[in-house]
Amino acid sequence: MKIINQSIRKLDGMDVATGKPLYTDDLVNANALVIKILRSPHAFAKIKSINIEKAEKLEGVECILTHKDVPNERFTMAGQSYPEPSPYDRLILDEYVRYVGDEVAIIAAIDEKTAIKAMKMIAVSYEVLEPVLNFEEAIGHTSIVHPEDNLQVNFDIGMKKEKNITATALIESGNVEKELGKSPVIVEETYYTQAQAHAMMETQRAFTYMDSNGRLTIVSSTQIPFHVRRIVARALQVPKSKIRVVKPKIGGGFGGKQTASVEVFPAIVTLKTGKPAKIIYDRKESLNCTTSRHAMRITVKIGADHEGNIQAIDMKGLSDTGAYGEHASTVFSVAGYKTLPLYNSAKAVRFSGNVVYTNKMPAGALRGYGVTQGIFALESAANQLADKLNMDPTELRAKNIIKEGETNPISGTLDSCTLDRCIEKGKQLIGWQEKYPRKIISDTKVRSVGMAITMQGSGIAAIDVANVTIKLNDDGLYSLLIGATEMGMGCDTVLTQMAAEILETTMDKFVVPGVDTDSSPYDTGSYASSTTYVTGNATIKAAEDLKLKLLKKASEMLGISLEKLDFQGDTIKVLNHEEKVVSLSQIAEYVSAGEGKQEQLMGTGTFGGDKSPPPFIAGFAEVEVDKETGKIDLIDYVAVIDCGTVINPKLARIQAEGGLVQGIGMAMYEDVIYNQRGQMMTNTFMQYKIPCRKDINKITVDFESSYEPSGPFGAKSIGEVVINTPPPAIAHAVYNAVGVHVRSLPITPEKVLKGIWKFQ
Amino acid sequence: MKIQVIVNHKKIQMEVAYDEFLVDVLRRYGFNSVKRGCDTGNCGLCTIWIEGKPTLSCSTLAVRVNNKNLTTIEGIGEEAKDFAAFMVAEGAEQCGFCSPGFVMTVLAMKRELKNPTEEDIIHYLTGNLCRCTGYVGQLRAVKTYMGVA
Ligand code: FES
Ligand code: FES
Numbered sequence: 001m002k003i004i005n006q007s008i009r010k011l012d013g014m015d016v017a018t019g020k021p022l023y024t025d026d027l028v029n030a031n032a033l034v035i036k037i038l039r040s041p042h043a044f045a046k047i048k049s050i051n052i053e054k055a056e057k058l059e060g061v062e063c064i065l066t067h068k069d070v071p072n073e074r075f076t077m078a079g080q081s082y083p084e085p086s087p088y089d090r091l092i093l094d095e096y097v098r099y100v101g102d103e104v105a106i107i108a109a110i111d112e113k114t115a116i117k118a119m120k121m122i123a124v125s126y127e128v129l130e131p132v133l134n135f136e137e138a139i140g141h142t143s144i145v146h147p148e149d150n151l152q153v154n155f156d157i158g159m160k161k162e163k164n165i166t167a168t169a170l171i172e173s174g175n176v177e178k179e180l181g182k183s184p185v186i187v188e189e190t191y192y193t194q195a196q197a198h199a200m201m202e203t204q205r206a207f208t209y210m211d212s213n214g215r216l217t218i219v220s221s222t223q224i225p226f227h228v229r230r231i232v233a234r235a236l237q238v239p240k241s242k243i244r245v246v247k248p249k250i251g252g253g254f255g256g257k258q259t260a261s262v263e264v265f266p267a268i269v270t271l272k273t274g275k276p277a278k279i280i281y282d283r284k285e286s287l288n289c290t291t292s293r294h295a296m297r298i299t300v301k302i303g304a305d306h307e308g309n310i311q312a313i314d315m316k317g318l319s320d321t322g323a324y325g326e327h328a329s330t331v332f333s334v335a336g337y338k339t340l341p342l343y344n345s346a347k348a349v350r351f352s353g354n355v356v357y358t359n360k361m362p363a364g365a366l367r368g369y370g371v372t373q374g375i376f377a378l379e380s381a382a383n384q385l386a387d388k389l390n391m392d393p394t395e396l397r398a399k400n401i402i403k404e405g406e407t408n409p410i411s412g413t414l415d416s417c418t419l420d421r422c423i424e425k426g427k428q429l430i431g432w433q434e435k436y437p438r439k440i441i442s443d444t445k446v447r448s449v450g451m452a453i454t455m456q457g458s459g460i461a462a463i464d465v466a467n468v469t470i471k472l473n474d475d476g477l478y479s480l481l482i483g484a485t486e487m488g489m490g491c492d493t494v495l496t497q498m499a500a501e502i503l504e505t506t507m508d509k510f511v512v513p514g515v516d517t518d519s520s521p522y523d524t525g526s527y528a529s530s531t532t533y534v535t536g537n538a539t540i541k542a543a544e545d546l547k548l549k550l551l552k553k554a555s556e557m558l559g560i561s562l563e564k565l566d567f568q569g570d571t572i573k574v575l576n577h578e579e580k581v582v583s584l585s586q587i588a589e590y591v592s593a594g595e596g597k598q599e600q601l602m603g604t605g606t607f608g609g610d611k612s613p614p615p616f617i618a619g620f621a622e623v624e625v626d627k628e629t630g631k632i633d634l635i636d637y638v639a640v641i642d643c644g645t646v647i648n649p650k651l652a653r654i655q656a657e658g659g660l661v662q663g664i665g666m667a668m669y670e671d672v673i674y675n676q677r678g679q680m681m682t683n684t685f686m687q688y689k690i691p692c693r694k695d696i697n698k699i700t701v702d703f704e705s706s707y708e709p710s711g712p713f714g715a716k717s718i719g720e721v722v723i724n725t726p727p728p729a730i731a732h733a734v735y736n737a738v739g740v741h742v743r744s745l746p747i748t749p750e751k752v753l754k755g756i757w758k759f760q
Numbered sequence: 761m762k763i764q765v766i767v768n769h770k771k772i773q774m775e776v777a778y779d780e781f782l783v784d785v786l787r788r789y790g791f792n793s794v795k796r797g798c799d800t801g802n803c804g805l806c807t808i809w810i811e812g813k814p815t816l817s818c819s820t821l822a823v824r825v826n827n828k829n830l831t832t833i834e835g836i837g838e839e840a841k842d843f844a845a846f847m848v849a850e851g852a853e854q855c856g857f858c859s860p861g862f863v864m865t866v867l868a869m870k871r872e873l874k875n876p877t878e879e880d881i882i883h884y885l886t887g888n889l890c891r892c893t894g895y896v897g898q899l900r901a902v903k904t905y906m907g908v909a
Contacts (some may be wrong), residue, residue: 007851018859686800
């Protein structure tokens with residue numbers, strides 16, 4: 001293979017690295033109306049009256065919309081294939097406001113200043129209601145977050161809205177009670193994970209205008225152009241065919257742009273006024289008024305025999321979806337589906353529990369999608385089990401983990417897995433033998449190591465679909481048309497590598513335009529770790545289809561039968577007659593101008609898989625803990641990854657490093673704090689601390705490639721799996737250093753110190 | 761009110777409001793490379809040079825730069841490309857939204873620091889956040905570019 005497994009430079013690399021104006025806000029029409037949102041100051045309230053008269057009269061105000069001006073049909077902003085498992089529980093504007101920051105009115109004006117001035121002139125009177133702020137008290141609370149009767153679900157997700165239950169989950173195999181009852185060694189603990197923010201550098205934003213065909217065009221920084229079209233159509237009650245969605249370059253997504261947080265606002269303004277409109281969220285809105293990771297409480301009970309053979313795992317979860325149910329049921333069940341199969345030795349496993357509504361910012365999709373939460377709990381408990389058994393935690397893993405060729409009752413047959421080798425290599429890279437469990441550095445400082453393993457999926461089995469078209473242009477170059485959304489991870493490049501490999505040519509022969517729902521082939525979008533695997537498989541099919549068409553055309557031009565032709569990328573030759581040859585540009589010319597031979601040569605490919613092969617990681621943390629202050633320094637983080645064939649080693653490495661650092665942020669720094677009135681206190685980068693350069697020392701990434709038979713060139717995903725291991729591995733290292741179990745994220749010096757004090 | 765500035769070697773007269781920040785004015789005048797990533801002066805995305813010094817344009821009132829010399833990444837195309845090539849070789853540019861501010865800070869550092877250590881580099885760049893790359897790839901690129909072992 002010439003192009004696969006090569007560190008090809010990113011196609012758009014130079015453009016994005018030199019600041020070319022390619023992002024949503026760089027492309028807005030200067031006349032676009034500026035939209036601002038008046039937001040609720042209350043965590044839960046009913047709007048009694050809202051007076052916009054004065055504000056409307058302000059010069060420069062184009063329109064002000066309230067809950068009386070929007071369709072009364074509920075929808076979800078979650079970017080999922082129809083029928084979405086997320087409940088239709090929102091209106092564009094509602095008479096109820098369900099968290100501090102919920103939308104009350106949309107103001108469109110000629111500029112930002114005018115919009116803000118008008119916003120301040122709107123008088124709202126609220127009937128303030130008792131909010132549900134503690135998710136552990138949501139079920140059966142006297143307040144019902146969604147009292148309305150037109151909330152809909154597409155199918156049964158276990159919703160009991162009168163009890164604030166959004167969804168329930170039960171995943172079960174074997175008899176958990178029986179196996180736990182027989183297990184002589186039991187660990188049972190409860191873990192908490194926080195509502196991590198995406199904190200992508202480009203906040204959520206979109207602009208809209210009516211195009212020359214009278215259709216609403218939405219240019220949006222989104223991971224899900226096709227879903228956005230359907231979501232907005234439902235929210236606005238206009239036919240999908242009246243909407244076009246265009247995706248330019250995106251400044252990061254991480255799942256935050258798998259929810260259509262902003263598009264409906266400019267869309268409704270443009271529909272009502274006919275004028276272009278834009279909305280750009282500021283950082284506060286991005287952190288406070290979009291979505292976050294679902295905060296969860298997970299209790300894990302593991303039973304094992306004295307030799308460390310895991311017999312049963314029982315996970316009971318409670319997930320906080322906040323005010324609305326974006327991705328509520330799916331994120332929750334994935335916390336079980338994609339963690340439990342790791343320990344295939346268990347005879348019985350179960351994941352169960354509820355997702356609840358509260359009066360806080362809604363949760364949604366975030367890289368890891370539930371696995372991150374589940375893994376923190378499960379892996380922390382597994383480490384504690386090893387400790388209880390007096391066993392090296394890596395040995396406990398070796399005994400119990402799933403292996404290639406094995407079948408798991410939840411995840412099916414595993415065709416590719418090198419997790420065992422990932423653990424072995426990770427041990428070497430971190431220096432486990434010498435460093436486990438700890439080394440005393442001084443009177444106050446201890447160094448130690450910790451570890452965790454994880455899995456994820458590659459796309460959503462039986463739901464995700466990708467279509468790819470490759471078109472031979474009249475200049476002999478190819479257009480690679482995809483509906484998957486590049487957001488920095490390099491999917492345009494990786495998919496082009498696959499097409500170039502099949503069409504035996506070089507990267508420079510391809511152009512990959514941005515996504516436009518009018519011209520791009522349908523793709524569910526870039527989420528659920530799907531682009532390499534799902535869109536990649538479709539790309540291969542499209543390239544093969546086109547290759548055959550090119551061969552057929554050459555055969556027609558040369559008058560020679562197909563089987564005697566040799567495809568060599570830029571040329572097609574006749575076997576054993578090297579002088580008989582047609583070039584790609586000759587074919588392009590022939591079909592664009594040849595007497596009656598005109599034809600648009602295009603290859604198409606579709607892929608929708610029936611499985612979601614898991615990538616695996618073994619993660620290792622080395623920390624130094626200061627016993628006097630509780631301060632934790634992360635010295636080294638090692639991740640050894642099985643993502644099948646690595647299509648582009650450098651891009652995969654950066655994906656891994658970036659995901660690990662996001663995981664490290666979740667493990668150590670990123671805290672979400674609400675005050676007693678339900679106001680988020682951490683809605684700026686002052687208070688919500690994402691890792692900066694100084695927080696990161698050494699990151700070591702390595703690969704132990706398996707070969708996934710169903711994957712493109714043997715590849716699996718890498719985008720999400722990389723975020724999962726740092727929280728449990730760092731918690732483990734901290735325990736090994738000072739004997740303190742931190743079971744609630746983030747692992748702050750305060751928590752460590754409090755733990756140390758308990759012993760004294 | 762009106763201010764006179766030199767942006768990327770060109771004299772421009774700009775109409776600005778008394779309370780407008782430079783980042784917003786520059787974008788309004790078409791210097792779209794300049795990005796805004798926060799409202800609290802924490803992210804570094806908006807970094808440009810004022811009189812050659814890297815400065816947060818989100819925390820600088822536009823009226824304060826009257827008669828000053830401003831440089832955005834558009835104004836140092838070749839030098840930016842030189843460094844960008846190192847980033848791209850490393851795969852260390854992901855979404856690129858942090859790039860303009862980051863590149864401006866790196867190029868200023870190159871002028872300012874002679875023989876920096878890795879620590880010096882990290883310290884100089886620490887005000888530039890990036891949520892995609894995890895920083896270590898960017899550091900590899902900067903070190904190769906600066907010739908730091
Ligand atoms: S925009 Fe964030 S520091 Fe200037
Ligand atoms: S590359 Fe995306 S924020 Fe730095």
